[in-house]
Amino acid sequence: MEKLLLYVEIHQLKEQGFKIAAIAKKLNISRNTVYKYLNMNFDEVSEWVISTKSRTKKLDLHHDLILNWLKEHPDLSSAQVEDWLKEQYPTIKIGSSTVRGYVSELRDIYHIPKVVRIRDHEAVEELPMGQQVQVDWGEITVKNQDNKQIKSYFITFVLSHSRYKYVEWMDRPFTTKDTIRCHEKAFQFFGGIPKEIVYDQDHLITVSENAGDIILTGEFQAYKQERGFRVYLCRKSDPQSKGKVENVVKYVKMNFAKNRVFPNLESWNEKCIAWLKRTGNYNVHHTTKKRPVEVHALEKQHLTQVSSLLSFESNHVNSITRTVHKDNVIKYKSNRYSLPVGTYRPRGDNTVYLEIQSEMLIIRADLEGEILAKHPLCHGKGVLIKNKQHTRDRSKGIQAYKETIIRQFNDQEKALKFVNEISQRYSRYVRDQLQVIQYAITHFRPQIEEALTICINEQLWSANDIRDIAQHLTRLKEEKDVSTVSVETKQNNTASHATAAKREIEYYTNIIRGVS
Known part of the structure; x- marks a missing residue:
């Protein structure tokens, strides 16, 4: 009708x-x-x-x-x-x-309607063969065989010219080490390495863009240099820069993962590779009107040949990053591990680095810096692993604690000014701040007076600042002592040796204050 x-x-x-x-x-x-x-x-x-x-x-x-x-x-x-x-x-x-x-x-x-969402895109010129791979991460909630919802994470790579894709899944968030391993598997899958790789400004590979000067994580910087590709960072949700891989992320979610039952990680990855062969890389692409698998056969010849797989265990440091929570703990594999009280900075960077060594979890302030805490690795879930030395010193009241701190300085007038200022600025964290100052006095006593003077002169009102400056001054003195011994030894051997110039303390205080 x-x-x-x-x-x-x-x-x-x-x-x-x-x-x-x-x-x-x-x-x-x-x-x-x-x-x-x-x-x-x-x-x-x-x-x-x-x-x-x-x-x-x-x-x-x-x-x-x-x-x-x-x-x-x-x-x-x-x-x-x-x-x-x-x-x-x-x-x-x-x-x-x-x-x-x-x-x-x-x-x-x-009468089964379907909602259609429309997103505006702008056409860009096609890139030559072997020029570029775009990379992005995604996550989706699916149901397992027990009908329970679980979150799955994936990384996807797409060759910009042929639209040939590679996808790998994990049942937990990716680490930098996972990301590098997946790069290697993608290069093996593609049959070579492109000249350029496009990313978001993701914390797994970058520290910051620094006004155009890209600062990569230490581990990824070493990997980039070893493999020899260029890195291009773009803004998130930027279809002009990485629209191809954004479409692939959506394609993987909507065509492969959505409404599919998750059996286990190994089977899920096998099904995804089969999907790539059957659909993802076989179906005619709507833009190019060609099958990615057929174009890839030609583009493969323009990729740089891949050498043998890298040995990550020996060549790369495991730089897992975590954020310190306000209760001075970090979360790792569904457990909580304590840090010394005062590690959390209400107005600062709270990123720490984890390292696994012989069933021990080591937490550092930076990749090769001070060890903040060591804990036995817990294989359970929902457990708080706490070091008793990380608790607050509650043996005395705040005022008594302040007086104890101030008496340990030679210039008690400056110490009083500093302690009063941080008490006003960190009213909720006074005891934590005092504990950090006590740590600095105990570990860097010869330099603590100079560090106090620098903090007051430079208007740096934080216990973390006085600790960091005292630690830096200690390192400078140790390097100077070593350098002096080395020079004297070489002079005795009638050989000249030029030592590297040391930066002045103002350079580092400017960094702390945010002055370029």
Whole structure:
């Protein structure tokens, strides 16, 4: 009946003088459909409508299966339906347009609407073969075999020219070491390394962009130098810079992962590689109108050949980063590990670095810096692993604690000014601040007076600042002593030696104050 009504409407509009394009626009149909109806008389269209009702379709054999999928997952796309059919029936031969039409018809008959979200993009020029790979991370919540929701994380790579893709999944957030390992596997999958790799400003590979001077994490910087590719950082959600990989992230979520049951990580990754072979890298790309797998066969020749896999255990330091929480703990593998009270900085950088050595968790202030804490590695979940030495000193009140700190300085007038100032600025963390000062006095006593003077002169009102400056002065003195001994030894051997210049303390205080 709907087709007969459409036939009548088209002929009425034609008689009223509407052009073909105007009729198509008004009725929201294609111009080919308008031509088809205008070339038929009423008897012909009636016979055609009757024939369509009795005519069988290729996908009618799978009608119930597809309908159940749509009812269970109303947001299922026709592309995903096509992939699921190919997964269950590897020998099926079906076109994408056939699936789209069949799914659309089922949605109309059974009233299963699908919300379509539109995002604006700007076209960019295609890059030459072997020029670029784009990389991004994603996560999605799926259900396992027990019907429980779990979060899965993935990293995806796509060659910008051929659109050839690689994906790897994990059941926990990625670390820098995981990221490097996945790069190696992607290069093996692609058959080579491109000249340039595009990333977000992700904390796994970058510290900061520093006004155009990219500062990479120590581990990733070493890896980049060893493999010899260029790094390009772009803003998040920037379709002009990395729109290809953003589309791949969405494609992986919506076509592969969404509504799929998660059995286990190994099987999930195997299914994803099979999906890449069957769909992700095989289907004709909508923009290039070519199959990525076929274009990749040519692009592969323009990639730099990959040497043997790197030995990460021996060549790279495990630089897992975590953020210190306000209760002075870090979280690692669903457990909490304590840090000395005062480690957390209310207005500072609270990033620390973790290292695993012989079932011990080592927490450092920086990659090769001071060890803040050591804990036995816990293999349970939800456990608080706490060192009793990390607790607050509650043996005396705040005022008594202040007086104890001040008496340990030679210039008690400056010490009083400093302690009073931090008490006002860190009213909720006074005891923590005092404990950090006590730590600095205990460990760096020869330099603590000079550090106090520098803090007051430079208006640096934080216990962490006085500790860091005292520590730096101690290191300078140790380096100077070593250098003096070395020079004297070489002078005795009648050999000259030039020592490296040392930066003045103002250089470091300016860094702390944020002065360039």
